[in-house]
Amino acid sequence: MxxxxxxxxxxxxxxxxxxxxxxxxxxxxxxxxxxxxxxxxxxxxxxxxxxxxxxxxxxxxxxxxxxxxxxxxxxxxVSGFDILRMLTLVKGFQAPVEMIGFRNVIEGIISGSNLMDMDISYTVIHHQDEVDQALQAAKSKGVKVIVGDNITVKKATGYGMQGVLITSGPxxxxxxxxxxxxxxxxxxxxxxxxQAFETLLSTMETGYAIVDQEGTVKYANQAFRDLLKLKESQSNLFRSYSYLQKLLVNLGQGITLDHQMMMVDQEGQFALTGDEIPMESDLKVYYLKARPAAQAADADIHFGYSAGLNHTFPPLIMTQAVYSKEKASYTLPMAVYGKEGAGRRLFVLGSLMDHSKTMVEIKIFKSAEASFRALLALISICNEDQILYISGAENLTLTAQEEFAITLEKVAAKTVFSFLEDPVFMLEQTQIDKKLYNFFKKQIVYIAPLHERRADLEEYIRAFLISFNEKYGKQIVGVRPEVIEALHDHSWANNLFELKDVMEQFVQHTSSEYIDTNVLPILYGLQQNQKNKGSLDPELTGLNLNQTLDHIEKDIIQIVLEQEGMNQSHAANRLGINRSTLWRKLKG
Missing domain, CATH: 3.40.50.2300 (Response regulator)
Known part of the structure; x- marks a missing residue:
């Protein structure tokens, strides 16, 4: 062969x-x-x-x-024969000659020139970027002939000097x-x-990859490529996921990600764990394990990276003016609170971020010693160019919250805490530690739900209309007054996310220049579903009350899950528990 x-x-x-x-x-x-x-x-x-x-x-x-x-x-x-041929060639030049190259080549030429009783000046370079500077210096000394490699000889021509390439012989x-x-x-x-290991890994549903510090994929099984949507021809991870460069830097700084603490991508499609692989050389290599984000519900902590405004929501909806008519100047650290979907995260991205900063998003589901220590290690290496956006801090024990606050006071990155309820109320209910509360108490911002911001509703509608026109290639110019009125009357239980979904469906089902009343069944259907979801009448749900409390609880969870389209986050929010608790109850 x-x-x-x-x-x-x-x-x-x-x-x-x-x-x-x-x-x-x-x-x-x-x-x-x-x-x-x-x-x-x-x-x-x-x-x-x-x-x-x-x-x-x-x-x-x-x-x-x-x-x-x-x-x-x-x-x-470069062999001795190559050097000898080149020196023989340039020996006949009457014009000044200089060699420019890396030390390993220059030293061989110097030895050869000494044997041939030739006196040739030389410049040692350590990086290809130094070639231009060396050529300029040579020209200023009156050098006419440059000996070097392919790049050096090509550039020498541009400076008006004769280039002599050190060629390779047979x-x-x-x-x-x-x-x-x-x-x-x-x-x-x-x-x-x-091949044996690759065959084994290729049969696994979990994604595995080995990546170096430059993002080059040394190996990835098919499950990894499928989860991250990487083509077979793509060998660099950073081309599709530039923010993963920060993840590898964190792994290189000693952070280990396991089943307790995971990185979840910006779109919530996959979760990653990993660590650095010890190598004898200076090359840093890492292993990454990927799984669908839905399978990461048992993790204690999720984190991820975001950079400024993104395309999830139109920029208008992510700006300070939308949330604060007074256009207050905000100070960090701070806390934001409001209902699910009201736009707490969007407020931070739109009002507090700029292109020079990265947001590290941390979601805490439960407090375990190992994952808490990993969390402290992660925030300790964050720098001044990063904003920490932390939700679920109330799920830490009060003792852990106090230690968390002490650590944050020493961290260079600025911090934003996110809560579903007013932190003042949570402090009174002993859900938040006093020291942690004092850390952000000077700046607490309330993000009102959509039904309290109806004056801005038409502005949001226009912003979504422009965004979805572009996405679906439509040229819709407006919304009929009857539709606007219906949108004003809607309860908007899921706030901006619900408005986004409704407007997307409206645009998809409109073929004329205006969104007309023919789309209203979409809105009425949503209202009816929400009414049905709000009811747990045993006669309507078929709930059997003649069984143990544990079985009744499981049936209720299943009913709510079905009503929420099997969305565990929505079901957990409606039941007043976090996703990890819901997962444990389902598993149990």
Whole structure:
């Protein structure tokens, strides 16, 4: 079986030489492409799809490929023959000559020039970005000829200097293929084991992945790719989920995520746990385990990342003016409170965030020692460019709340607490610790439910109309007065989320320029469902009261779940319990 090899040649001569040598390299199935640093990177995903066993390249291009590809990359080394040929060539130049390159190449040339009794000036660079500065300095000294690699020689032309490329001869190329053969034999031993593990992982419903610090996916089973909607050709996680870079940074800082503390994505589709994998090298590698967010209900704590305004709601609905006619200037730390769906989170995103900040959202469902310690570790490493948005603090014990407040006082990030009830009332009911309350008491903001903001209702309707026109390609210009009147009369039990859903359905079912009364059955149907949901009359629900209290409780939970469309969050909110308690009762 031949070794399928990709040769990435930074210059045309190397591609030509490799093609000539193909006949001698019978053990290899060789594909040659020509491209420099800038041309190679966009093609890496396609390289992985074509089934190559390894890659051979040279210089900076080889270095770049090794950082972004999980395939073995062999660098064609500059040999003594290469140096001797180049020095013989430039020896005849009467014009001043200078070498610009990395130390490993420069040192070999210096040794060769000393043997040949040549005096050539040189500049050692440590990064490709230093080339321009070195060329400018050389030109100012009157240098006419530059010796270097492909990038250096190309740029030298732009400065009006003659470039001499240090080319690779057949000896160097053959040596690289010899090394490739050895690496291939070693890798095949591990490949059998890897295939066995991959086959096992591919059958699992839980998603697994190994990712490096650059976001390159070293391995991902199909369940992971399906949950995160990653194409087979996509090898970098950050391209779709840039905020996961912050997660990997946190893992690298010692945060461990397990079944008690999970990261949930912005859309609430999946939950992640993970940790850093200890490596002997400086390269940081992490494992990630993904599952549907619905299966993470048993976790003590959820957290995630948001950055400024998003497309979930129109910007108008997420601005300070919507919530405060006085346009007060807010100070942090603070607390916001209001009914579910009133817009507490939107208020923070729209009024307190800017493009330079990231919001770390933390939802606390229950208080366990291990998850609480993990939470303290997480907030301790948050910086001044982050806002902590914390809901469910009342689910911590009073002792834990006090320790939480002491830790927050030392944290650089600003904090916003979110509650469903007035924190003053919760303090009186001993649901909130006094020290925690004192932490935010100077700024407490009430987010009124939608039925208390009816004067703003038409403004919200227009904002949603514009948003859904764009989403569905409609050109609806307004809403008929009869429909506006019906919307004003509606109770809006689920606040902004309910208005969003209603307006989306209205737009979807409208084909003319105006939303007309023909859509009102959608609203009336919603009202009837809410009336039905509000009733637990045994005769209407078929509830059997001739059984134990535990069985009656389970039946009631099941009825409420069905009435809420099996939405556990809505059912828990209606029953006055949190999701983790609901999950335990269902499981029990």
């Amino acid at each position: 031949s070794i399928k090899t990709l040769v990435v040649a930074p210059y045309a001569g190397l591609a030509e030489l490799t093609n000539i040598l193909k006949a001698e390299l019978e053990e290899f199935d060789i594909t040659v492409i020509q491209g420099d640093l800038s041309e190679v990177l966009p093609q890496i995903d396609s390289f992985h799809l074509q089934g190559y066993d390894l890659i051979i390249s040279r210089g900076g291009t080889a270095t770049l490929l090794s950082k972004h590809s999980y395939l073995p990359v062999i660098d064609i080394q 000896e160097s190329v053959k040596a690289a293929f010899t090394q490739a053969k050895q690496i291939y034999k070693i890798s095949q031993t591990y490949k059998v084991k890897n």
